[in-house]
Amino acid sequence: MENILVYWRNETSGELAKAVKVYCTEDRELTAEERSHLAAYFRIWAFYPGWRDDTGQLEVLRQSFDAMVTGGNRATISQWLDQALVIGIDPM
Numbered sequence: 001m002e003n004i005l006v007y008w009r010n011e012t013s014g015e016l017a018k019a020v021k022v023y024c025t026e027d028r029e030l031t032a033e034e035r036s037h038l039a040a041y042f043r044i045w046a047f048y049p050g051w052r053d054d055t056g057q058l059e060v061l062r063q064s065f066d067a068m069v070t071g072g073n074r075a076t077i078s079q080w081l082d083q084a085l086v087i088g089i090d091p092m
Helices: 015-025 032-046 057-063 065-070 074-086
Strands: none
Touching: 015 032, 032 065, 032 074, 057 065, 057 074, 065 074
16 A cells, blocks of 8 residues: 555544644644644654655654654644654645
8 A cells, every 4th residue: 555645634534624723723722632633643744654854853853753742732733843844744
């Protein structure tokens, strides 16, 4: 099976879209369920085997994933996404 990245807008359950909407539009902390949906989606992007990075930043991004996204909050998720953008990973 081919490894294919899918954007959140194309996910079919609707739960991820709700979590992304809250993250992008509401000024509150995410619920555990919302954070879980985002973390599952961002994990696919973070650990996608097709990424290439000679700077070492991808490995740093992957190592920080659990602390910043899975166990993090809105601020740490935003920091993680900013770091991902620096190396060209944009799941949003």
